[in-house]
Amino acid sequence: MMLRKSIYKSPAQLRSMVEPGRITAAALEALRPLVRAGVSTAELDAEASRVIIARGAESNFKLVRGYRHTTCISVNEEVVHGIPGDRVLQPGDIVSVDCGAQFQGWNGDSAVTFIVPGDAPSDxxxxxxxxxxxxxxxxxxxxxAMASASHIGDIGAAIQDYVEAQGPSVVSGESYGILREYVGHGIGRKMHEAPSVFNYRTPDAGAEIRPGLALAIEPMLTAGGEATFVEDDDWTVSTVDGSDGCHWEHSVARHENGIWVLTAPDGGAAGLAPFGVTPTPIA
Structure with missing residues (x-):
């Protein structure tokens, strides 16, 4: 009989995930002043790599078979898995940067989205x-939802409920699309571990949320249709209808005293405040 590895981690293991989360956050924060018109996505990737190496860690993206970069950088109609290269950012571009670090055998994973400043049409x-x-x-x-929900499926339901509560875009009139083929995941010794974390409601309640659970929660939305395709580079995921895409992600730990956002410098305090949740550091 094959025994399935537990998805839950010990308090000591969760503590080991704090530093790779901090390093991942530092790499993404270092890009903020660099996201400007005229900068190439390769330059952003190089800076993220510099920060991760300087902190004594390594890029876990480079540990993925066939991938040679520290980040994925997706621009405009690209939603996720865009490959850094010679593409030069333009004013008004929407740029999602996904990044991760491995430190002493433990992983962090996070994504942020920037809007390139400059003279672009106001709409x-x-x-x-x-x-x-x-x-x-x-x-x-x-x-x-991870702070109080009983099962992982509640996370996806909360994400979908939030998106639907926003209604159609007040600018374009279009409803937002939630990618179905790409989802969040567990994280720990590997960047991608079980379980899957869907960004929408599913019939299956999923695994129990309890202390020891570490997840990468990462909704991927479009400003139009949900249909996507993979570009000829075999990585970049773009929208079929050409609508803009967006990706945000944090690695989060549920522990004995609450939750802690591993890839947020403040543990998630600012982001969670509107939801009445206060994060607690991992003891």
Whole structure:
């Protein structure tokens, strides 16, 4: 009889995940002043790599078979898994950067979205800022659910409820799409572990949420249809209808005294405050 490895971690193991989370957060934060028109996605990737190495860690993205970069950088109609290269950012671009670090055998994984400042049409800027706001808010709704919900399926339900509560975009009039083929996941010794974390309601309640659970919660939304395809590079996921995509992600731990967002410098305090949740450091 084959025994299935537990998805739950000990308090000591959760403590070991704090530093890789901090390093991942530092790498993404270092990109904030660099996201400007005229900068290439390869330059952003190089800076993230520099920060991770300087902190004594390694890129866990580079440990994925066939991938050679520290980040995935997705621009406009690209939603996730965009490959850094010679693409130069333009004013008004919506740019999602996904990054992770492995430190002493433990992993962090996070994604943030930026809007490139500059002279861009006001309607384009408004539409993309709103998409990022809704995606970010849905992520925090899912994280907040992890603090009190009984099963992982409640996280996806909270994300979907948040998105649907926003209604159609006040700028474009379009409803937001939630990607179905790409989901969140467990995290620990590997960047991608069981269980899957769906960003929408499912009939299956999923695994129990209890102390020892570490998840990467990462809603991926579009400003239009949910249908996507993989570009010829075999990595980049883009929308079929050409609508903008957006991706936000945090690694989160549920422990004996509450939850802690491993990839947020404040543990998630600011993002969770609107939901009435206060994070507690891992003892």
């Amino acid at each position: 384009v800027l408004a539409r993309r800022q709103e998409l990022s706001r809704v995606t970010n808010g849905s992520m925090w709704a899912g994280i907040a």
